[in-house]
Amino acid sequence: MRAELFLQYLVSGLIYGSIYAAVAIGFNIIYNATGIINFAQGEFAMLGGMIASSLASRLPLALAMAAAVAATTLVGIGMERAFLRRIARGGVLKMIIATIGLSIAIREIALLIWGESVRTLPFFSGTEVSSVGIAGAHFSPQVFWVLGVTALVVAALTAFFKLTLIGKAMRGCSANREGASLCGIDPDLMVTLAFGLSAAIGAIAGCAVAPLTQTHYAIGTGLGIKGFTVAAFGGLGNSLAAVGAGLILGMLESFSIIVVPEAYKDVVSIVVLLAVLFAKPSGIFGSRAAGALKDY
Amino acid sequence: MRRFATVLLIAVCAFALPPLLTALKAAFLLTQLTMAAYYALASLGLCALMGYAGQISMGQAGFFAIGGYASAYLSTRNLAAASGDPLVGGLDALGLLSRGADAYGNPSLSLSPWIAALCAILLAILVAVLIGIPVLKLKGHYLAMATLGFGIVIEKIARGTPALGGADGLSCVPAFALLPGLEVTGGRAARAVNFTISWVVLAIGLLALVNLVNSRPGRALRALHDGEEAAGAMGVDTARYKLNVFVLGAAYAAVAGVLLTHYNGSIGPGEANAMKSVRYVAIVAVGGMANLSGTLAAGLLLNFLSLRGVFGSLDDLVFGVMLVAVMLLSPGVRSRR
Amino acid sequence: MSLLEVASLARSFGGLRAVDGVSFSAEKNRITSVIGPNGAGKTTLFNLIAGSLEPDSGTVLFDGEDITGMKPFRVARRGMARTFQAIKLSRRMTALENVMIGRHVRSRAGFPQAMLASPWARREERRIREEAMKAIELLGIAEYAGRETGSLPFGVQRSVELARAIASEPKLLLLDEPASGLNIRETVGLAELIGRIRAEGISILLVEHDMSLVMDISDEIAVLNFGRKIAQGKPREIQSNREVVDIYLGEDDD
Numbered sequence: 048m049r050a051e052l053f054l055q056y057l058v059s060g061l062i063y064g065s066i067y068a069a070v071a072i073g074f075n076i077i078y079n080a081t082g083i084i085n086f087a088q089g090e091f092a093m094l095g096g097m098i099a100s101s102l103a104s105r106l107p108l109a110l111a112m113a114a115a116v117a118a119t120t121l122v123g124i125g126m127e128r129a130f131l132r133r134i135a136r137g138g139v140l141k142m143i144i145a146t147i148g149l150s151i152a153i154r155e156i157a158l159l160i161w162g163e164s165v166r167t168l169p170f171f172s173g174t175e176v177s178s179v180g181i182a183g184a185h186f187s188p189q190v191f192w193v194l195g196v197t198a199l200v201v202a203a204l205t206a207f208f209k210l211t212l213i214g215k216a217m218r219g220c221s222a223n224r225e226g227a228s229l230c231g232i233d234p235d236l237m238v239t240l241a242f243g244l245s246a247a248i249g250a251i252a253g254c255a256v257a258p259l260t261q262t263h264y265a266i267g268t269g270l271g272i273k274g275f276t277v278a279a280f281g282g283l284g285n286s287l288a289a290v291g292a293g294l295i296l297g298m299l300e301s302f303s304i305i306v307v308p309e310a311y312k313d314v315v316s317i318v319v320l321l322a323v324l325f326a327k328p329s330g331i332f333g334s335r336a337a338g339a340l341k342d343y
Numbered sequence: 344m345r346r347f348a349t350v351l352l353i354a355v356c357a358f359a360l361p362p363l364l365t366a367l368k369a370a371f372l373l374t375q376l377t378m379a380a381y382y383a384l385a386s387l388g389l390c391a392l393m394g395y396a397g398q399i400s401m402g403q404a405g406f407f408a409i410g411g412y413a414s415a416y417l418s419t420r421n422l423a424a425a426s427g428d429p430l431v432g433g434l435d436a437l438g439l440l441s442r443g444a445d446a447y448g449n450p451s452l453s454l455s456p457w458i459a460a461l462c463a464i465l466l467a468i469l470v471a472v473l474i475g476i477p478v479l480k481l482k483g484h485y486l487a488m489a490t491l492g493f494g495i496v497i498e499k500i501a502r503g504t505p506a507l508g509g510a511d512g513l514s515c516v517p518a519f520a521l522l523p524g525l526e527v528t529g530g531r532a533a534r535a536v537n538f539t540i541s542w543v544v545l546a547i548g549l550l551a552l553v554n555l556v557n558s559r560p561g562r563a564l565r566a567l568h569d570g571e572e573a574a575g576a577m578g579v580d581t582a583r584y585k586l587n588v589f590v591l592g593a594a595y596a597a598v599a600g601v602l603l604t605h606y607n608g609s610i611g612p613g614e615a616n617a618m619k620s621v622r623y624v625a626i627v628a629v630g631g632m633a634n635l636s637g638t639l640a641a642g643l644l645l646n647f648l649s650l651r652g653v654f655g656s657l658d659d660l661v662f663g664v665m666l667v668a669v670m671l672l673s674p675g676v677r678s679r680r
Numbered sequence: 681m682s683l684l685e686v687a688s689l690a691r692s693f694g695g696l697r698a699v700d701g702v703s704f705s706a707e708k709n710r711i712t713s714v715i716g717p718n719g720a721g722k723t724t725l726f727n728l729i730a731g732s733l734e735p736d737s738g739t740v741l742f743d744g745e746d747i748t749g750m751k752p753f754r755v756a757r758r759g760m761a762r763t764f765q766a767i768k769l770s771r772r773m774t775a776l777e778n779v780m781i782g783r784h785v786r787s788r789a790g791f792p793q794a795m796l797a798s799p800w801a802r803r804e805e806r807r808i809r810e811e812a813m814k815a816i817e818l819l820g821i822a823e824y825a826g827r828e829t830g831s832l833p834f835g836v837q838r839s840v841e842l843a844r845a846i847a848s849e850p851k852l853l854l855l856d857e858p859a860s861g862l863n864i865r866e867t868v869g870l871a872e873l874i875g876r877i878r879a880e881g882i883s884i885l886l887v888e889h890d891m892s893l894v895m896d897i898s899d900e901i902a903v904l905n906f907g908r909k910i911a912q913g914k915p916r917e918i919q920s921n922r923e924v925v926d927i928y929l930g931e932d933d934d
Binding site: 551552554555558559560561562563565566568569570572573574575576577578579580581587591633 | 730732751752753756757761762764768769770771772773777780781782783784785787788789790791794795796797801804805808844848
């Protein structure tokens with residue numbers, strides 16, 4: 048393979064891997080707080096990119112993105128407050144069906160608002176043609192934006208959960224709901240926060256990749272299932288591992304073009320998902336015991 | 344008996360509706376009612392799996408598509424060029440091939456729809472066994488995600504494979520003669536007969552499941568839904584029962600896919616779409632989960648309205664909102680642990 | 681030969697030896713009980729026998745066959761039925777339907793026969809219903825047969841679970857703390873029911889905390905403490921066993 052082509056695949060893998068990792072982190076945050084998998088996770092990234100692209104024509108890019116992230120966060124919070132909270136006691140099957148329903152509702156509303164057109168965002172710096180040269184190869188600066196934003200999100204989250212009071216409260220809540228509420232932590236509030244945070248991260252990722260990959264009302268389902276693949280691959284709940292797993296999946300997908308026809312590209316990641324699930328059906332949690340601790 | 348009331352009602356409608364609608368000058372509705380019956384049949388299969396055995400599947404549309412595509416592919420593939428092949432010659436000698444003419448008037452030789460349909464259903468069953476064995480070890484979210492993944496794979500394969508027509512799918516699927524003179528096919532002349540065929544098939548499918556849920560294996564399925572430990576302690580091989588009902592659900596979807604494809608004369612990758620699978624789940628949920636009659640009613644009504652275009656561009660949105668609303672509003676749809 | 685022979689059975693959780701080399705046997709047509717204070721390993725032992733847990737070492741022989749580590753459904757098919765400490769019934773099915781599940785191992789209709797409702801399958805279904813009703817009548821809960829199980833009083837639910845177990849005509853019936861959650865009067869009624877079940881020719885292995893129940897009805901008692909068997913004998917021998925008395929007197933009543 049020519050070195051140039053190799054680098055191109057590598058970079059494409061890195062970019063897609065980063066967004067998968069971001070979506071996976073979103074899954075993990077909600078999973079850690081509630082023990083459920085939010086099937087609407089991919090829609091957050093879609094919403095982030097779509098809202099930002101709408102606002103970008105009227106507002107400065109940074110402001111448009113900030114507004115998009117804020118709006119998506121509200122959607123996440125609203126989803127939990129208005130619907131999921133009332134269903135939570137109904138059991139897993141009900142929660143799965145409800146989040147699937149919500150994801151479809153969000154997607155279809157997006158279709159009504161934005162239509163079927165493919166949208167994009169301006170590059171954060173430079174233009175489509177600007178490039179940064181490294182070792183003889185040229186990359187769009189946006190590549191570095193995507194990688195930088197992902198790294199920043201992971202670092203910020205780690206700091207949030209390890210250092211801040213609220214972050215610690217959220218972790219305590221997921222470890223022991225009753226114990227946490229005895230210490231004056233409101234578990235319901237923590238769940239709401241988790242949904243907000245998870246939506247915000249999805250939206251940030253959606254904005255960061257939109258200039259490179261473009262966005263569309265229907266990208267959520269694919270992002271959701273790949274994000275879940277990465278979350279399961281890395282071990283549900285483990286966000287640092289999700290980054291590694293995301294990059295691996297991104298690379299696999301990207302380099303699969305060498306052996307698999309382009310049309311089957313998405314099949315690769317689903318085969319990885321099925322392989323991961325089949326290899327460790329007891330939980331992918333690392334251990335059976337850890338899996339048993341969760342409600343669902 | 345009360346439990347057979349719906350079966351009887353559907354069977355009566357199968358014969359009574361065509362003259363009635365014709366008299367009311369509304370015979371054009373029969374087309375959508377026929378299609379709705381096949382979609383309802385696929386929903387019934389999911390009802391046994393999800394409603395009674397408590398195993399969610401987000402891949403029901405995948406099995407529908409396997410049935411439809413396989414039957415379409417096998418019955419449209421022109422074997423005329425390979426007529427010298429001993430296998431083709433053998434099939435021909437056994438009367439398993441049907442002769443016709445292709446779009447350009449050249450003679451064509453293809454597998455008879457009966458053979459194509461049987462192969463298609465067997466293929467769906469085989470895939471269900473192979474997928475079901477690992478997948479059914481999973482529970483809850485994982486099972487949902489894995490079956491969703493399976494459905495997406497089927498769609499991508501349908502969409503990405505030139506032999507399956509890519510994004511256009513397969514068309515010119517021949518009529519399927521169930522009996523001499525009794526053909527599953529579209530077209531005005533055959534409209535009333537095909538309505539009757541579809542509703543009779545639906546009634547038979549319902550009858551078999553009503554029998555099933557009120558029997559030894561049916562009780563075992565409901566018991567494993569309520570708790571696999573207790574079911575196992577009563578001697579129920581839970582893994583085997585889950586696989587059986589998964590395969591059964593797939594077979595229902597495949598039969599529906601085969602018949603609808605021959606009725607429409609075509610099939611496209613949209614039939615395998617994840618959204619289609621979600622619709623099947625929504626119909627079972629709206630029908631009341633462990634409720635065959637409810638699923639049937641919801642399946643007929645919602646698909647009929649959707650096919651009539653009543654929901655317009657809100658079609659998918661309606662199903663999504665319905666899922667959330669049913670989960671919010673009906674305490675009866677509580678999942679049993 | 682004994683109906684059930686447990687030899688040097690052991691199982692640890694982490695560092696804790698929940699069951700530590702226990703051997704005992706249960707004879708045909710007898711009520712054998714395993715007692716011990718909380719945390720003595722009774723439930724673990726029970727689950728090792730029924731197949732819900734796999735032992736680290738040791739063997740379980742049932743009716744001459746090695747069933748060690750066998751899955752619960754296979755154990756059930758060999759004629760061992762059980763009840764659960766926390767009642768496990770299908771709450772939305774009627775009491776009768778629940779008991780009919782007990783006939784699973786004694787009937788054969790599979791998916792095709794059931795779906796086609798063949799005459800043979802219908803005959804079998806009628807027999808399932810009759811046999812289930814017999815079990816229900818034996819336990820005196822016929823008036824609840826058509827009621828949804830989740831709506832029944834706790835004591836009745838326990839009887840439904842018992843009826844489900846005996847409907848399978850087991851060689852051995854395992855009862856996991858059947859008196860838990862019952863009041864004194866219900867416990868007396870339970871003792872009478874267990875006697876009736878034994879009279880049907882069903883051998884019983886009882887794991888129980890309630891001493892009065894055990895002493896009244898058992899033929900043979902094994903005592904566990906900290907995962908080890910410390911005594912075995914007739915109720916009278918156990919009652920006068922110094923070590924056993926010490927354990928029970930020294931234990932906080934719960």
